[in-house]
Amino acid sequence: MPHLDHPALWVxxxxxxxxxxxWTWRVSPDxxxxxxxxxxxxxxxxxxxxxxxxxxxxxxxxxGFGALGDWFLxxxxxxxxxxxxxxxxxxxxxxxxxxxxxxxGFADGPGWAATLAVVALGLSTEFWLARHTGVLLWxxxxxxxxxxxxxxxxxxxxxxxxxxxxxxxxxxxxxxxVAIFVARRPRLRAALSVALWPVYWSGQxxxxxxxxxxx
Numbered sequence: 001m002p003h004l005d006h007p008a009l010w011v012x013x014x015x016x017x018x019x020x021x022x023w024t025w026r027v028s029p030d031x032x033x034x035x036x037x038x039x040x041x042x043x044x045x046x047x048x049x050x051x052x053x054x055x056x057x058x059x060x061x062x063x064g065f066g067a068l069g070d071w072f073l074x075x076x077x078x079x080x081x082x083x084x085x086x087x088x089x090x091x092x093x094x095x096x097x098x099x100x101x102x103x104x105g106f107a108d109g110p111g112w113a114a115t116l117a118v119v120a121l122g123l124s125t126e127f128w129l130a131r132h133t134g135v136l137l138w139x140x141x142x143x144x145x146x147x148x149x150x151x152x153x154x155x156x157x158x159x160x161x162x163x164x165x166x167x168x169x170x171x172x173x174x175x176x177x178v179a180i181f182v183a184r185r186p187r188l189r190a191a192l193s194v195a196l197w198p199v200y201w202s203g204q205x206x207x208x209x210x211x212x213x214x215x
Contacts (some may be wrong), residue, residue, distance in 0.1 A: 003049070003052060003053045006047075006049055006052050006053070008045050008048040008049040009045075009046070009049045009133070009205075010050060011044050011045045012041075012043070012044075012045035012046045012048075012049060012201075012205075013036050013040075013042075015039075015041045015042035015045060016039055016042040016197070016198070016201045018042075019035070019039045019042055019197065020197050020198060021034075021037045022038075023035050023038075023039070023097075024159070024193045024194045024197045025190050025191075025193070025194050026190060027186040027187060027189075027190050028186075031074075031075065031076050032074075033171035036070075036071055036074040036075060036076060039070050039071070039072070039074050039085070040067050040068075040070045040071040041067075042070075042201060043063060043066050043067040043070055043201065043204055044064075044067040044153035045159075046063055046067075046201075046204055046205055046208055046210075047060055047063045047064050047067060049205075049208065050063060050208040050211075053208070053209065053212050054096060055208045055209075056211055058094045058095065058097055058101075058202055058211075059094075059095070059207060059208050059211040060100055060208075061090075061091070061094040062091040062092070062094035062095040062098070062207065063091070063092035063204050063207070063208055064091075065087045065088065065090045065094065066087070066088060066091045068087040069083075069084040069085070069086075069087035069088040069091065070084070071084075072084030072087060078136075081136075082136075082139060085139055085140075085143050087158065088143070089142065089146045092146040092147050092150040093146060093150075095150050095153070095154070095155075095166065095207060096124055096146075096149050096150040096152075096153040098155045098211060099154045099156065099157060099162070099166070100156070101152070103153070103156035103157050104156075104158060105109055109152060109153065109155075109156040110152060110155035110156045114152070114155040115152065118148050118151055118152045118155070119148075121148060121151075121170075122144050122145065122148040125140075125141075125144050125177070128182065129144075129177055129181060129182065132181040132182050134179055140177075140181075147169070147170055147173055150166060150170075151166055151167070151170050154166035154167070160205050160210050161206045161207075161209050162206065162209075162210030162211050163210070163211025164203075164206050164210070165202070165203045165204065165205070165206030165207035165208075165209075165210060166203070166207060167203075168199050168200070168202055168203030168206060169200065169203035169204070169207070171196075171203075172197075172199040172200035172203060173198045173200075175192050175195055175196035175199065176192075176196050176200075178192055179192035179193055179196070
């Protein structure tokens with residue numbers, strides 16, 4: 001990644017490690033504002049790093065809404081959860097628009113194999129995820145559609161950091177979906193939270209670092 005010595009990246013990494021070491025492993029989630037601030041700050045500082053390294057505006061918007069989504073998802077209640085999903089959904093749209101602009105648009109998207117793989121991934125959630133979501137079924141379906149669009153748009157690019165970041169982002173969301181809706185044992189949920197946090201943060205960082213080459 002470029003500019004690895006930039007202070008904003010070091011602060012972001014320190015906050016990411018602090019959140020991962022102190023909070024992700026807890027069986028009973030801490031709903032303190034300190035936890036929310038550290039989680040949000042770890043991605044917000046990545047946005048500052050993105051500004052410093054020249055990431056394009058859509059990448060900064062995507063990561064910025066990701067930080068906002070982190071704040072909402074760290075707060076209690078269904079309304080906060082829905083606000084977090086909406087923030088991440090907007091972020092995915094920003095990333096998708098950036099990837100499509102870089103690849104030449106919908107007509108120059110990935111080949112049939114990648115397209116079918118993304119469609120299969122999205123449809124698979126109807127079998128292992130949808131029945132567990134209750135009243136959140138349609139918001140979850142909408143979010144799945146948005147992140148699949150983002151992944152599909154990314155796969156139309158040449159392999160690189162941005163594509164890898166998009167894949168990591170999707171993996172982290174799959175782990176999160178299992179942790180929130182599918183897993184029943186608290187310790188399994190905690191283990192999934194430990195696993196998904198560095199994957200998600202690394203995905204955001206990779207998209208920001210790889211996106212300058214897209215323009």
